[in-house]
Amino acid sequence: MTYIQKGTKQYRSASLSLFFAGFVTFAILYTTQPLLSNFAREFNVSAPVASLTLSLTTGLLAIVMLVAAALSDAIGKKKIMVLSMVCTSIFGLLTAFSPNFITLLMFRAVLGIFIAGVPSIAMAYVTEEFDPKGIGKIMGLYISGTTIGGMTGRIVTGILTDFFSWRIALAAIGVLSLIFSVLFAHMLPAPRQFAKKMLDWKTACAAYKAHLHNRHLMALMFLSLLLMGGFVTLYNYIGFLLVEPPYNLSQTLVGFIFVVYLCGTFSSIYMGKKADQYGRSFILKISLGIMAGGAILTLVPPLMIKVIGICIFTFGFFASHSIASAWVGDTAVKYKTQASSLYLLFYYLGSSLIGSIGGYFWLHFHWLGVICLISVLLMVGYPLVFLDQKGVRITQFNKPGEEPVKRKVN
Template identity: 35%
Template sequence: MITPHTSAFWRATLALCLGSFMVFTNLYVTQPLLPMIAEQFGVSALQSSASFTITTFTLGVSLLFYGPLSDAVGRKGIMLFTMCGITATTIILAFASDYQSLLFLRAVQGFFLAGLPAIAVAYMSDEFNADALMIAVGIYISGNSLGGIGGRLLGGFLGENFGLAGTFEFMALLSLVLTMAFFWLLPPSAHFAPKPLRLKPMLVQMGAHLANKRLLLSYLIGGLSFFIFVNQYSFITFVLKDAPYQLSAQFIGLLFLTYLSGTYASAISGKLGKRFSQPVCMMAGTLIIMLGTAVTLIPSLHTIILGLLINAFGFFLTHSTASSWVSLNAQGGKASASSLYLTFYYIGASTGGIYLNVFWQKGYWPSVVLGSWLMLLVILCLGYWLKKIGHSVKSKTS
């Protein structure tokens, strides 16, 4: 087994972090470019946002496929194959001549993007001892967040200076380099034990997770929170592109640095969960998102940025706590329970734009804020319900 701070530990951890960075930069690279996509292809705000949400949808659904498949045929090969698939689709995206082709390729890319996130922690569980695993998972999750931020920053900078095709060309080259580094750095699986791929037991286990109210409520809280949070960023890009702000794609990309407040919230969520209980932290996170959303109504670039900083802190407090709650309350099959959480999470991201677009069409950003508040009130009620039924496991989770 790989032990902490050895050469094998750093090689494997770095490989998985680079792979994670590649996945999430490709996932989020189009988000700051939504106004550019709308203008270039002559589509609406909702249609342009589909270039992001269709990818999160196919990613979320595919997560359920890769975990059981890797249990049967191995870890490293699938991760490497999907990274090659990401690189190939990114190259082809640079030559997309119409919006339908762009959407189709982004949907296919989402299928490949799910491979590494679904398997990486399972690989670490196979190959790392307990002490090394705890350290490596924390570093790996940091790679996830850096990939999300990096993808948006790269998208804004590259789109502004090289256009949409140039952005995908650069991302394809970056993906190729990172794939080669991943292949060279990641040690082969030494402790993997294949298991038969059996559909019925997997479906039974998934059904048991969905029948567990503590899990189902946390799935809904995480999914609906991302449903609102990530799609607010999609619509605010159109606000900031127009008067009086008139920000370029490059500066809109910088807007996603507000996620850094969420990195801090994730880091302290464990301590807060022990002190106040996890359902209370989920409710607090939701209230913080409501506050930040209201602050964005003040017509100033500084207050909009402040509101998004507040939102990111509240969302990641909710998300980190809900994710941890799933691991603590799953009755067996923790990996499949976590995969289901991520499926709800990414399907939430892929459908929230449709919901918020109804409000955008009615009254632009102030109506989006109203729609956000309505859904956040629902999430707050779900958190209260979870708090009521979670008393019996308070000692376990606190």
Template identity: 40%
Template sequence: MPPASSGASATHAAALTPSSPLPGPAEAAEAADTRLNPGGSGYRRMSFALFLAGVATFALLYSTQALLPLVSAGFGVSASTASWTVSAATGALALFVLPLSALSERFGRRTLMTVSLTVAVVVGLLVPFAPSIGVLIALRAVQGAALAGLPASAMAFLAEEVRPKALVAAIGMFVAGNSIGGMSGRIITGWVAQAWGWRVAVGVVGVVAVLCALAFRALLPAPRHFTAGSLNPKALGRTIRSHLSNPLLCRLYAIGALFMTVFGAVYTVIGYRLTEAPFSLPQGIIGSIFLVYLVGTVSSAAAGKLVTRLGRRGALYLAVSTTAGGLLLSLSDSLVMVLLGLVLITAGFFAGHAVASSSVSRTATAGRAQASALYQSAYYLGSSAGGTLGAVAFHAGGWAGTVGLGLLAVLGVASITVWGSHAARVQEREQRRRGLVAAH
């Protein structure tokens, strides 16, 4: 018998042995699933492309945050006024993320992400030439509005193109890109600003974002599971009302907003605190403080494992405890304790954000782009509120005032999570009761 035939017969015989049973329905369905799965080249390209998009998004969005003391000095304005260079960008993103997500339903996730990132990097190259604080705030608002096309579209893209079991990990990689972008942008601006001023610093961030945008467009695979929808305002309104009437989604939106209130407040004000006594640190060192974002990269990427071990609510309780502990540690006048506090705050925030955002994508079975957009709106409104209120609290009560604001927000997250646990138990009891009634 020829070798080829012998091999075929052996293979066929092996397939029928008890040790190699025929695949069941679940295995067959998984094998037929053409969505991206970890280990494939398409998944790796997609993950790296969205990682770079996350880097560019956060680097641009928070490019002035570490420079606020220099912006205040350069334009002769207060901390609360300078904080609007951050709050205007995050606030505009929050307002535009929902309408732009609707455009992504019609024109495609990849197309909208590409256009949004292109506009944002172009504006980023104009920001260094702002002649006044008013123009700077206006440019930052336009930049935030442009960036609104990225977060919700990215989440929807992942929900459509990635297998469900890999979704939390994939979203964790995008969030990890956010943390790397936020960290690298602040470190670059800190050291560059110390040597050449804040204008050159934000210009360098703009150039880095251009490179990320080019690589993103070259690497992101073409969507295979996107189905274009229509721009129907009534249908959009029904979808939004449906999401807002879902108690679980509303709790997740509130959790994202409150976590980001803490994060926005802490990182908007920390530069002012560290320039004052007893620290009196130079701008370059203050920028390097943002290396703690690496902790966020790890904690967001590990969110999937946390959910597997502790469940969604257990992971949120851990994130809340970690963030609260970090806030309390940061009250110390020891630089080491302050840094440890920032590490815990960052780890808790990114873990909580990754868990909440991935839960939104899994909960919404229809209108995923709008569900993610509502989450992003709440999330960035929290950032805008945190930045402004954090600066006001710092002006009124120093760092303790900012920490107090953060603890209130963390308490809100804990309360919502406890209420969610209670609501889930009530629902389970009701379902069991109905099952018993139906059985009789």
């Protein structure tokens, strides 16, 4: 097989284009999160109804990812990703011109359908096209794009809304995303390992069934659910804590807490490289420990200590996510795209389900309850790393230039 090799022009071009893909997808996905109160006031709807602008998008995203994976095998991964990014950018721009709330919801629903084309395929593209020796770093670059995109979508939208309006903010993010989408289409190399297949839903269903019966893959799937559930729970309710006494922070200052996503941008690349060097299992265990330590540190009252704790927690989460997502592609011998889609399905289910359950712990047990929930999730997730070690395919590299040899560890 001919892989995209580190140090080549194609490698640099593909790396940057995958960063653009992550940025566009998550910048537009989370643009409405800081605007919920604005929507409630302008369209005269309740807060739960206003939140549909985000939950409707992520819900459809999780479902459509499974379909997008099957389509990519018939049409091609690059074509699906380009279509996804361009349409996502266009509909993201159109949301700025929504005349009423129903129209806004419709645009956001369509966004959820089109956004699914990137996260369901990007990981499979990386594992198939890049030299296996550098997959961890490349996956880290893609995930760093998602962290910066998610951060930008929240912070820049809030700032532009304060100075102008939410419509200007959404339009600006939409235009920027469209520019990045065009660059992505031009820069990403066409898949070399792509062999066009007829669209066969029976085969696709069989692929998902096979993955669901693979205990090693399912360990990673449930780990993603627990990790994302804990991560979203912390960020969902930290704002409630910080606007209360003794902190009394403004919503603008609370919004800037997302700057700590930069810790995730660094950790996804740095720890991805360490995983390539020392082994995924070992670094993943360390990353889970970092998450737990950061979460517990947020229980200390001083604000600065809490912010440091959130930084550490974020560092550990994105490190864990980048390693686990790369491991999924390597563990799935066949149907890698469907494996990546299932991983992300569990990932977003964790966001939706556990993120909501965390509200119960906040209401009844305050911040201590939230951290206890997160700690339990991490304790449940830790043994899954051990479960995934037995029988998992390991890539053994020989002398430089030689093909990797796959072997089993019992």
